[in-house]
Amino acid sequence: MTFPFPVDASLSLIEPLLIVCGVGILLLLLDLVLPHGQKHLTAWVALGGLGWALIRTLAQWGLSERGYAGMVSLDNLSTLFNVVFLCSTAIVVLLSMAFLKREEVEHAEYHALLLFATSGMMMLASGLDLITLFLGIEVLSISLYILAGYRRNSDASNEAAMKYFLLGAFASGILLYGIALVYGATGTTSLHRIGEAIAGVGAPVPEGLIYAGMSLILVGLAFKVAAVPFHMWTPDVYQGAPTPITAFLSAGPKAAAFAAFLRVFFIAFGPAQAEWDMVLGVIAVLTMTVGNIAAIAQTNVKRMLAYSSIAHSGYVLIGLVSGGLVGGTGAVFYLMAYVAMNLGAFGIVVLLESKADRGEELKDYAGIGFKYPLIGALLSLFMLSLSGIPPTVGFVGKLYLFGTAVQTGHVWLAVFGVLNSAISVFYYLRLLVLMYMRESQETLPAIRIPLAMAVVLTVAAVGTLWPGLFPNTWFHAAQESVRSIFS
Amino acid sequence: MTEIILFSLFALTAVTCALGVVFHKNPVHCALLLVAVLLSLAGLFIMLHAQFIAALQVIVYAGAIMVLFLFVLMLLNVRRHEDVLTPGAAKGFGFLFALIVFVELLWVALSPGGGEQGSVGAPAALPQEFGSPAAIGRILYTTWLYPFEITSILLLVAVVGAVLLARRKFVG
Amino acid sequence: MSLQLLWLVPILPLLGALLNGLGAGRLPRKVVSAIGVGSVGAALVIALGCFATLLGMPGEERFFAQTLFSWIDSGDLSVAVRLGLDPLSAVMMLVVTGVGFLIHVYSTGYMNHEKDYGRYFSYLNLFTFCMLMLVLADNFLVMFFGWEGVGLCSYLLIGFWYTKPSAAEAGKKAFIVNRIGDWGFLIGIFLLFVTFGSLDFGRVFTEAPSILPLGGGMATAIALFLFVGATGKSAQIPLYTWLPDAMEGPTPVSALIHAATMVTAGVYMIARCHVLYALAPTALLVVAVVGAATAVYAATIGLVQKDIKRVLAYSTVSQLGYMFLAMGVSAFAAGIFHLMTHAFFKALLFLGAGSVIHALSGEQDMDRMGGLKKHLPRTHATMLIATLAIAGIFPFAGFFSKDEILWKAFSNGGPILWAAGVIGAFLTAFYMFRLYFMTFHGSERLTPEAKGHLHESPNSMTIPLMLLAVLSLIGGLIQVPLLQGGQRLDAFLEPVFADLARVGGAAAHGAAAAAGHGAAHAAHDPGQEIALMLVSLAIALAGIYVAHRFYVKDPQAPHRLAARARGWYDLLWNKYWVDEIYDARIVQPIVRLSNRLWKDVDAAVVDGAVNGIGRKIEQGAGWLRLAQTGYVQLYALILTVGLVVVFGYLALR
């Protein structure tokens, strides 16, 4: 019997994904061979795998192919996002080294799960089918539930895992129901064919079902990007999760969810933009405002950064609402900027905290600007970038994003965006004031920056400053990536 | 006619038992009621020519997943004498908004252009093999190969995670 | 000197900032001073060279642009980091580098005892760099970069003495209030981009008259949004509250940033965008009214301040008001003229005040000064010149610039704006001489410790004072009214403002027409100008006279007011009878009003509103915290509510 194997199942299409999954499985096997006390070596294996995948990904830039019955797309969007995922995961692996050692939880599973989560993100960024996207979300989310609860002996970590899981599963159910309704209305789950159906190619489709499905899918995705009012899990999970995982959560998975958001709403629901434009715009404004205002009242740094990350989701949403090539470019550029500066900020948080969640309160930052001038300067850089002060990448990103909003006739969004970034200065600046303008309550111990952390901070600082001064490379990358989904 | 009777029977069982799952005090009974829901859904699946899925429903869901539930129930030995529902006003709002969700779903299902046959189109004529394991296998391993492989990663992650979180002590 | 060297002007201070910043705490003081002062000095030399080259060119060709690199180039948005030199930016460049250089020199003396000497000079150089980027920018984005940069440096320098909580708070307030203004500027920039598809000055200003209809909504919106930015940076009503608080910083910083340069950025920006404003007469009227109101309002508050730097701070707000008044009546060149002379004498006043404070070991309360004339001869002499200049006494610099504004306010804006300006002039003369007399004349009311090491400041401080005094003395002469060929600054700036003609003469008449004074005195009327000049001179002299009466001749007058009931005989024979009438009928009401404005309006209403918004936001944050109860099912419920709303909006229409 001949087996009708699909001709377009080419492995090179998903090569980085295969490498990441393969190395993840390899790590699980290594765990069996490595003696106790040597488990930290798995971090280097993971890094090697990520580096290899990164090299193969970079080689894919410019390629445009589809495969697996049109479910997987290799285009510049997926390639660019894969680079972001791989880099951010590598940074998190480096960030985690000191943490895992300090908390005495060095396990191969940790790195394997990071890699599996990364593979989930890659599925999200390359998926052209609602089902593929859904499964990608699940691979990613389930890895994250586990990682959030990784410190089993901490009540906060357990609680974070529980809340994340409960709400995540609930949101998944809603998302899935949305997919079912869209399938019911159009008979397909392929993004392109849904788009054609909505645009009126072929038989007319029942609108009620389509919009019902669209709203449920919107809620499911909005949950993943932590948009208000679907954000409630974020502060608790970010605060409770181990800090390197919080950094991880705020970077790659958020970017991945936005990649999916971009594909679903530009390709599948693009023809109906007039319908969702307003909803998403209002959500964007709510997200920025609630995120920024709530951040002001926080006393815990991780929680403050959680709200800050909510606010930044709001900014990115502005790009999605603006739509088209310019809006998409703004959103993608801002995501890259956000990942760089946010990972830098979390790097400092990881560096400064000590065992048993100490050093996470804002007051613990008093006076560190003088005690550790380099750390102070770097944190200042990341905070200034997050609040959008030139010449950092945060400024260029916001400028472009708000500019596209005005350009596409969403002046009100730009007004809210600019106002919000004025509000946000308040809490970012407070950290600087604390660092430089208050004396520390206790004598601060000397801190040695480990090599891995030095690499992380350097990369993040360069990623924050360089594209702020010379944004063209990033712009072109973002623009080409968004262009590739329209072709 | 038989179809309508069968449908009503299964639907009634499913809804009643589902309500039981949500409101019954004893968690073990809840689990058993959930099994009943799953089984009546399996009946509906057969009516919809999804024999293979119906079989999976019984084997995977009612068999494997529910056994896991019961196992954990026994393991934790949860106390019985406690409030079933969450205290406070949140409960009332929970009912209210769930009700609105239902009304909205109902609206969509019944609205013109919604679930009515005419607008979605008359049900298609079914091929001979519709719903059979062979037919499902054929598309599962060709068209849906990629998602199928993803599920293998998914289950691997779940296994690793479950062991990691639930084992008594970290080794080492 | 070749104009190709222009890029060195901003880059040199940046290099200085980097060297001092990276070497902070390691370099010896001498090296720090050499780098800090040397970099700005070199920038000044090159700036002078460029200026000379520019002067050597024919008037119409005095435009030069230099592209450093392409910053953003993404198809639809393309921005290059480009420097532009024209007469307007050349004047600003000279003011920034010139005054900046003197203040750097002064700082080597003033900050000599400071622990963080290197950090200070690093910030100061960085500020100079950002300010130069702001004035030399050739497009709105680079300008915005400088705009935000000076705000940031201002914040760093105000909070320089971070150990004082008030300094830290003041720094934060300055930054946040500035950011409120910046949102207006940014929105303005976006609207410009949408309208013109470009942010280059050249393109925007050339195309503006053909794209934007005169008085149209878009032109007005752009102009007003830009003005919101200007009010933040230039401390105009209602966003001025940060400037008095900014006096917490070191005094040279107050002189450089909060008097001479950064606060004038808003004025410069409006002068730069004069074409846009000419197209929006309503916006011009708003600028004029806000400027005039600020000029009077801040002067009134200045009457009762005891802290010498706070008097100068409110005075700065008031003088900036004059500049905006000039902008508002389309007297752009006059505004820039006043900006320049103000930079000289206000920097001098601050540095002189700094010298006094330095001599008294940090004392800032004028009640504990007095009689310093003989102890600080150089400071006294230079301060006197500056005070005369700001009071507008002939032939000091302030006389010419202020009179030009007043005359233009009268001829282009009408008598009400002019009257406001004259009242402001009277008040200015009064409170400035009050400051002068309280500090240098009368009895010595010093604290013992201040008296202990009372000394004239070192040369590094007094020489800049003297140079600035010379500038305050003769700086006005580049623009002598009524004299054939006397208006050299006007002539120099003329090519910049020539394009106003293309707006169809609307610029000259716009404000007047909008103000309801259709008969604009476009024609030059020398008799009227002289009359106005004499009036304002008389008013200023009156202010000085009153101040002299009350703070020198009879410092006890207010106390003796209580003794007025002693009867006719006493009163008739009392040679200060006139003074008392003055006092009771004029001075005391004004002082009471001033106190009320300061305590009730300034502190309670304006400051209260700014702080109140902050408090409301914090309150909102508190409510949001309440929702985040930690109960996961509440989170699920809120998610469901969101679902219901989104579903209802999308699917049930």
Added chain:
Amino acid sequence: MSTIAVPLAAYQILAGALFTIGVVGVLVRRSALIVFMSIELMLNAVNLSFVAFSRQHGSMDGHIFVFFVMAVAAAEVAIGLAILIAIFRKRETANVDDVHLLKG
């Protein structure tokens, strides 16, 4: 059975009802185990919907989706129960509203 006596809408309403009951369970039950079961109810409602639409369209894609949903459900249940066990070991509770250290 060439003619269908039971209309698609009936299946959809049933699916909606089961979904809603699941939502109610998530919102009001204290016991984490029952909340998990309620989520299973929601997923099953989706499955019913998929199969009904599949029948309607005459394509077996919906069946495949159900297959995937079952895999996802299995994975979720495994992880959820593992988290529950971890919490139960530390705090002796299986009620979701007892877990609220993190807030504000």
